[in-house]
Every structure is written in C-alpha cells, then in structure tokens.
Amino acid sequence: MLRCRSVWRKLSPLARASSTLCRENARRAGLNNGRSVRVQTAHMSTGPAGGGGRQSQIYALLVGAAAVGGGIYAYQTVKGDQQRYEERMAHILSRSQKAAEQETAVPTQSEPPDVPETEPEAASSSEEPISLASDSEAAAPTEPTEPLSAVESTPASAKIPSHAPYLLIGGGTASFAAARSIRARDPNARVLIVTDEPDLPYMRPPLSKELWFSDDSSVTETLRFKQWNGKERSIFFQPPSFYIQPEELDSAENGGVAVLTGKKVTHMDVRGNKVKLDDGTEISYNKCLIATGGVPRNLQAIERADEEVIKRTTLFRKIDDFKSLDNVSRNAKSITIIGGGFMGSELACALGRRSTESGLEVVQMFPEKGNMGKVLPEYLSNWTTEKVKREGVKVIKEALVKSVTFKDDKLEIQLKDGRLVETDHIVAAVGLEPNVDLAKSAGLEVDSDFGGFRVNAELQARSNIWVAGDAACFYDIRLGRRRVEHHDHAVVSGRLAGENMTGANKPYWHQSMFWSDLGPDVGYEAIGIVDSSLPTVGVFAKATAKDTPKAATEKSGTGIRSESETEDTAVSPVASTAPATAVEQHRDNYGKGVIFYLRDKVVVGIILWNVFNRMPIARKIIKDGEEHADLNEVAKLFNIHED
Amino acid sequence: MSYCKQEGKDRIIFVTKEDHEAPSNAELIADDPEDPYEEQGLILPNGDINWNCPCLGGMASGPCGSQFKEAFSCFHYSKEEVKGSECIDNFRNMQECMQKYPELYPQEEDKESSSQAESDSASSSALSPENDATQSTSNPSPTDGKTAS
Numbered sequence: 068m069l070r071c072r073s074v075w076r077k078l079s080p081l082a083r084a085s086s087t088l089c090r091e092n093a094r095r096a097g098l099n100n101g102r103s104v105r106v107q108t109a110h111m112s113t114g115p116a117g118g119g120g121r122q123s124q125i126y127a128l129l130v131g132a133a134a135v136g137g138g139i140y141a142y143q144t145v146k147g148d149q150q151r152y153e154e155r156m157a158h159i160l161s162r163s164q165k166a167a168e169q170e171t172a173v174p175t176q177s178e179p180p181d182v183p184e185t186e187p188e189a190a191s192s193s194e195e196p197i198s199l200a201s202d203s204e205a206a207a208p209t210e211p212t213e214p215l216s217a218v219e220s221t222p223a224s225a226k227i228p229s230h231a232p233y234l235l236i237g238g239g240t241a242s243f244a245a246a247r248s249i250r251a252r253d254p255n256a257r258v259l260i261v262t263d264e265p266d267l268p269y270m271r272p273p274l275s276k277e278l279w280f281s282d283d284s285s286v287t288e289t290l291r292f293k294q295w296n297g298k299e300r301s302i303f304f305q306p307p308s309f310y311i312q313p314e315e316l317d318s319a320e321n322g323g324v325a326v327l328t329g330k331k332v333t334h335m336d337v338r339g340n341k342v343k344l345d346d347g348t349e350i351s352y353n354k355c356l357i358a359t360g361g362v363p364r365n366l367q368a369i370e371r372a373d374e375e376v377i378k379r380t381t382l383f384r385k386i387d388d389f390k391s392l393d394n395v396s397r398n399a400k401s402i403t404i405i406g407g408g409f410m411g412s413e414l415a416c417a418l419g420r421r422s423t424e425s426g427l428e429v430v431q432m433f434p435e436k437g438n439m440g441k442v443l444p445e446y447l448s449n450w451t452t453e454k455v456k457r458e459g460v461k462v463i464k465e466a467l468v469k470s471v472t473f474k475d476d477k478l479e480i481q482l483k484d485g486r487l488v489e490t491d492h493i494v495a496a497v498g499l500e501p502n503v504d505l506a507k508s509a510g511l512e513v514d515s516d517f518g519g520f521r522v523n524a525e526l527q528a529r530s531n532i533w534v535a536g537d538a539a540c541f542y543d544i545r546l547g548r549r550r551v552e553h554h555d556h557a558v559v560s561g562r563l564a565g566e567n568m569t570g571a572n573k574p575y576w577h578q579s580m581f582w583s584d585l586g587p588d589v590g591y592e593a594i595g596i597v598d599s600s601l602p603t604v605g606v607f608a609k610a611t612a613k614d615t616p617k618a619a620t621e622k623s624g625t626g627i628r629s630e631s632e633t634e635d636t637a638v639s640p641v642a643s644t645a646p647a648t649a650v651e652q653h654r655d656n657y658g659k660g661v662i663f664y665l666r667d668k669v670v671v672g673i674i675l676w677n678v679f680n681r682m683p684i685a686r687k688i689i690k691d692g693e694e695h696a697d698l699n700e701v702a703k704l705f706n707i708h709e710d
Numbered sequence: 711m712s713y714c715k716q717e718g719k720d721r722i723i724f725v726t727k728e729d730h731e732a733p734s735n736a737e738l739i740a741d742d743p744e745d746p747y748e749e750q751g752l753i754l755p756n757g758d759i760n761w762n763c764p765c766l767g768g769m770a771s772g773p774c775g776s777q778f779k780e781a782f783s784c785f786h787y788s789k790e791e792v793k794g795s796e797c798i799d800n801f802r803n804m805q806e807c808m809q810k811y812p813e814l815y816p817q818e819e820d821k822e823s824s825s826q827a828e829s830d831s832a833s834s835s836a837l838s839p840e841n842d843a844t845q846s847t848s849n850p851s852p853t854d855g856k857t858a859s
Contacts, residue, residue, distance in 0.1 A: 703736070
C-alpha cells in the first residue's frame with residue numbers, strides 16, 4: 068500500500084507536467100486556429116482533433132501507459148493478496164481442529180467476489196482486496212452453515228427436547244438473568260438454555276479479580292472465593308440443583324430452567340421458528356433470546372506467529388482460561404499482558420500481587436499513554452498507571468506490537484519503536500469480538516459501527532427474537548445507540564429481554580453501571596458513556612483510609628458491587644467487621660471524587676472515584692439529561708466528603 | 711477553598727468539606743412513581759407483587775418458585791387480623807419443597823430469609839407511595855449463593 072502511494076507520487080508530477088504542457092500547446096494551437104474555448108475545456112481528451120499534435124500524442128501514450136501499468140499492478144496486488152490470504156487461511160486451518168473440512172470450501176467461494184470488484188486505480192485497489200479479504204474472512208464462519216443445512220437433520224436425541232417455549236442461545240450472564248426473569252413472570256415457564264461451554268451459567272468478574280486473591284489453593288476446582296469480609300460464594304449463579312434436566316423440560320409440572328451444555332447453535336430458521344445445533348438436532352421455539360456474547364480478540368501479530376507462540380498465548384474469558392493462566396502463573400518466570408483496558412489492568416494487578424510472593428515478573432504493555440487510557444481522562448489515567456506500577460507491574464506505555472517470535476525457549480515481543488520484551492507467556496486482552504455467527508442464517512442485521520446484532524430499544528431483533536448482553540447493539544433512549552460489554556449490563560439487558568419475552572414491551576431505560584478495582588486502593592464505579600475523548604469535569608476531595616474498595620465491600624457485604632444496590636432487603640444482615648484503623652491521609656490529589664463526562668454540555672457519563680454506594684444519584688443525573696450550569700453544584704449531591 | 715485547573719479539555723476542581731457544606735442548587739427532575747419504564751420495587755404501584763424484583767433473589771424463579779409465589783401472595787393479600795394466618799398450608803408446601811433442595815435453600819436460613827422478606831415487604835409497601843428515590847429499585851443482579859433462590 069505504501070509502495071503504490073510512493074509510485075503514484077512519482078507519477079503525479081509527470082502527469083501534471085504533461086498535462087500543463089498539453090494545455091499550453093493546445094492553447095497556442097487554439098489561438099492560432101481561433102478555437103481557444105473548446106481546447107481549454109477538452110484538455111484531457113486524448114483525441115488528435117484538439118490541437119497539440121505530437122504533444123498530445125505523447126500525453127495519450129503516457130496516460131495509456133499509466134492505465135496499463137496501474138491495471139497490471141492492481142491485478143498483481145490482488146493476486147498476491149489472494150495468495151497471502153489463502154496461505155494464511157491454510158495456516159489457520161492447519162492449526163484449528165474443528166470445522167477444518169468446512170472452511171476449505173470458503174477460499175474458493177470468496178474468489179469470485181474479489182476479482183470483479185478491482186479497479187484500475189492504483190491507490191485504492193490495494194486497500195480494497197484487503198478489506199474484501201477480511202469481509203470474506205468474516206463471512207467464513209457463517210459459510211459452514213450452508214453445507215450443514217444441506218445435511219438432513221437427524222432426529223432429536225432422547226436427551227434434547229424438540230421444542231422449548233423459551234429458547235435462550237448462550238449460557239452466560241444475560242441468558243441467566245433472562246431465564247430468571249421469565250420464570251418470575253410466567254408461572255411454570257419452561258426455559259431451555261443452550262450453551263457451547265461445558266459449564267453452567269457463571270459470572271465473569273471474579274475470574275479477573277476475586278478468584279486471584281483467594282487464599283484457598285483449590286480455588287481452581289471449587290471456583291469459590293472469599294470476599295474481603297469473609298463471606299464466600301461461588302462464581303456460578305446457582306448450584307446444579309436449581310436447574311432441571313433437559314429431558315425433563317416437557318414433563319416438569321412447574322416447568323423450570325434446563326441447561327444444555329456443550330452444544331452450539333449453528334443455524335437459525337426464523338420463518339420456521341427453530342434452530343439447529345452442531346450435531347444436527349433441531350429445536351423449535353416460541354420465543355428466542357440470542358445471548359451469544361463474544362470471543363476475545365487477538366493481535367494480528369500473534370495470529371500470524373507460529374505454533375509455539377500461540378501455545379503460550381492466553382485469550383482470557385472463560386473458566387478454562389482462568390485455570391490455565393493460574394497454572395502458568397505458578398510455573399512461568401515472566402508473563403506479559405498486552406492491553407491496557409479493564410481486563411488487562413485487572414489481570415496485571417492480580418498477577419502483580421502474586422509476583423510479590425513468587426518472584427514472577429509481570430509486564431503490561433499497551434498503545435495508550437496510561438492504564439484505562441480510553442476511559443479515564445489523562446491525569447487520572449496517569450495516576451492509575453502509577454498505582455498499577457505499585458502493584459508490582461512493569462508498565463510499558465505507547466507500545467505497539469510488531470511481531471512475536473519464539474526464540475531460545477522465550478517469547479520475543481518486538482515493538483514497532485524497536486523495543487524488545489522477552490517473556491514466557493502472553494495474555495492478550497485487546498477487546499471482544501461480538502459473536503454474530505447466527506446473523507446470516509437468521510437474517511439479522513449486524514451493526515457496522517459497534518458490532519453485534521442490531522436491536523431496537525426493547526432489545527428486539529425480529530418477531531420472537533431478542534438479543535441481550537455483549538452481543539446486543541441496542542438503542543438507548545437517553546444515550547443513543549450503543550453496545551455495552553459489562554456484567555451489570557448483561558444482567559439488566561437479560562432481565563429486560565426476559566420481561567419483554569413475557570409480554571412487557573419495556574425499553575432499555577434503567578441504566579446499567581460497571582465497576583473496576585485496581586488493587587485495594589483504587590476502585591471506581593461508573594455509569595453511562597465513559598469515553599476519555601469526551602470533555603470531563605472532575606471534582607475531588609482528599610481520601611481517607613475508609614474510602615477504598617476494601618472498605619466498600621466490608622460495608623455492603625458483597626464484592627459484586629452492582630448487587631450492593633439491590634440485595635439489601637431480602638438478604639440477612641452480615642456481621643460488620645471491625646472499623647478501619649487509623650485514618651490515613653493519602654498524599655495523592657485524586658483520592659476520591661466524581662468525574663462527569665459531557666456531550667454537548669449534558670452529562671452522559673459519571674465515574675465515582677473511590678466513592679461508593681451513590682450510584683442511584685448518578686443514575687438520576689444521567690436519566691434527567693439536563694444541562695447543568697455548575698457541575699460543582701451537581702457534585703455536592705454526592706457528598707463526597709462523607710463515607 | 712476550592713481551586714480549579716484545566717488540562718486541555720478536562721477540568722479539575724478540588725473542594726474542601728466546607729465548600730460542599732452549602733446545599734446544592736442543582737435541580738433534579740421529580741420522579742414519577744407511576745412511570746412504567748422505571749424499575750419497580752417489590753410492590754408495584756397497583757399493589758401487586760413484583761416477582762421480578764432483584765430483592766427476592768431467585769426465590770420466585772427456582773424449583774420452589776410456584777410454592778413461594780402462592781404462599782407469599784396469600785400473605786400479601788391477607789386481610790386477617792394476624793396477617794397470613796390462613797396461609798399456613800401454603801407455607802408448609804413451600805417449606806416441604808425447599809427441604810428437597812437444601813443446597814438452594816439452606817435450612818437454618820430458610821425461615822430467617824422468608825420472614826425477612828415478609829417484614830421487608832410490609833415495610834416497603836408502606837414506604838413505596840411516599841418515595842422511591844432511596845428504595846432499592848436499581849440493578850438486578852446474580853443471586854447470592856447462600857440466600858434462598
């Protein structure tokens with residue numbers, strides 16, 4: 068691409084020179100012949116009828132040569148890209164175990180769309196094939212559904228029900244919240260959850276937070292964690308006895324929730340109101356929820372790298388990833404986390420904790436200037452980075468990964484600015500790709516700006532189909548169209564989808580929140596659109612020892628902070644711990660406070676920085692959507708100096 | 711005294727306790743308790759029970775959900791002098807069901823959490839017409855493994 072730009076730059080002065088030459092000659096000729104007007108407007112014509120004679124012929128030759136050269140170049144680029152693409156596909160195929168036969172069908176199918184769409188323009192053609200290639204790559208996972216649908220569906224096995232009044236695709240947080248909502252509103256509802264994971268529905272936040280701080284050595288088996296105040300819970304929403312067996316779904320007297328694990332929905336027939344699983348079984352439904360979540364993104368540099376690098380890279384999302392990373396952290400000498408967002412920073416802090424005991428080196432690298440660089444305003448991002456460093460993490464800022472190789476039993480990460488980092492294991496925390504595999508077969512719209520299935524304010528995609536959680540790109544009446552990848556949003560949207568599946572027709576109105584803890588000293592809760600590119604106003608006070616996440620959980624009795632807002636009424640009171648000891652004055656300026664994010668002078672996002680249990684006020688301010696002249700007055704509502 | 715600085719597009723204000731002592735003059739729009747879009751508490755504006763209230767945990771949705779709903783509805787609508795005195799059978803059914811799932815409904819907590827839910831609902835139903843700003847109407851959340859579901 069750069070090559071062609073430089074070529075074009077070289078060509079352009081030539082073209083300009085020849086065109087001015089032609090124009091001058093034409094003008095001269097035109098003046099001589101008295102036809103100046105016609106010649107000036109037709110200065111690009113290659114016909115000999117104008118003036119010019121030899122000059123215009125040379126010009127015609129030049130243009131013709133450029134066109135031919137451009138065409139040849141474009142053709143070669145396309146062919147080369149094709150080859151590269153096919154090589155890459157073959158490389159990926161040789162690695163992947165599943166769907167190997169289906170994917171080889173893809174490259175041949177994608178060839179025809181590539182070739183006819185090339186243009187002779189040298190500048191743009193090199194970009195086109197790449198984007199086309201990536202498009203057809205994206206289409207690749209959905210292609211396999213074609214050959215599958217041709218296969219005759221096998222009769223449903225005895226274990227899997229052939230019909231489920233409520234079918235929930237995906238077994239994560241959103242799905243579970245929907246199941247509970249449906250059961251609460253529709254007495255004796257029969258709900259079937261289909262998930263390709265082997266586990267029952269569980270919550271993800273502890274996988275990158277509390278589970279790492281557990282003293283229990285068998286934590287990878289039990290997946291239970293003791294919170295700061297001693298109260299223990301499992302990451303699973305409910306123990307297995309809560310659910311009924313899939314084969315009991317039809318017969319259970321009072322209905323129930325059944326979970327079908329290890330099965331993937333590969334095809335959706337919207338007109339027939341049924342889905343097909345990867346083993347060919349068909350399940351029909353009355354109402355369906357798609358809560359397929361997403362798949363962690365990977366760096367191109369790692370995808371292109373060889374087997375040894377891939378083996379030593381973790382894409383963190385599931386229970387298995389937690390188990391394997393825990394294992395690695397006990398054996399490796401150095402772990403590098405690529406990514407400076409929520410997950411990357413939380414894992415870095417969690418592993419940094421371990422580093423103090425075991426001598427493990429923890430490195431975190433990201434392209435931004437500080438941790439949470441895309442979320443926090445710069446001054447706060449810098450402050451946070453210092454805190455992360457204090458947790459024992461080596462932070463490398465403004466780092467763009469160029470390549471990763473395996474050399475001398477170590478991974479070598481080459482950065483674009485020349486720096487080299489040697490490590491044993493990599494954790495890539497570079498975002499989530501929403502899982503929209505079913506969009507093609509179901510005929511559902513995928514959002515081009517945010518990714519995910521496009522749904523309306525009531526989370527509905529089409530009749531009888533709703534989408535919730537990470538995969539839903541929905542219309543937020545207050546804040547506009549968005550897609551949110553947080554735990555509480557999965558709960559809120561799952562719950563709402565469940566309500567709407569049972570006839571409620573409510574739009575997304577209750578704003579979900581999110582939180583993050585970076586070690587015991589830095590914790591914040593946030594709500595709305597929290598994007599560091601927006602103008603912000605921060606109101607800060609000095610923090611005392613009481614204003615830490617530890618104190619917040621001790622007070623509320625729960626580590627999942629969205630719960631502390633709601634579970635008070637029905638939960639039996641937790642014995643309060645001894646009050647915090649001496650009140651320390653933190654030296655840092657940004658001890659605690661409130662940060663408002665503004666869009667067109669309206670508050671669209673709020674971060675409560677080391678200030679807890681005030682989320683309802685924040686929610687109210689966002690809901691109102693008013694223009695406030697003095698945000699300090701608004702900040703007073705939070706009583707930041709109090710506990 | 712508070713002071714203010716500007717870093718590019720970001721404004722930073724530092725305030726002391728005294729600065730924030732005066733009550734705020736920021737105006738908030740009054741809430742409509744009947745707003746159908748809003749999350750409702752345990753008791754809906756029309757007096758019905760909101761089974762989807764996160765405060766109930768998973769009690770209305772679990773295997774003993776229907777027994778729980780019957781017992782609790784009976785109690786809620788009971789007009790007897792001793793509220794719920796005619797609902798003994800319903801509560802017994804519920805308890806029998808819960809005993810079948812000790813993992814979900816830990817036995818010592820069973821009576822405690824259900825009576826807690828009752829007393830809380832009584833108090834919250836008294837409160838709800840007055841204000842809902844401080845009521846726990848907010849986020850739904852995963853249930854606590856220990857409490858009944």
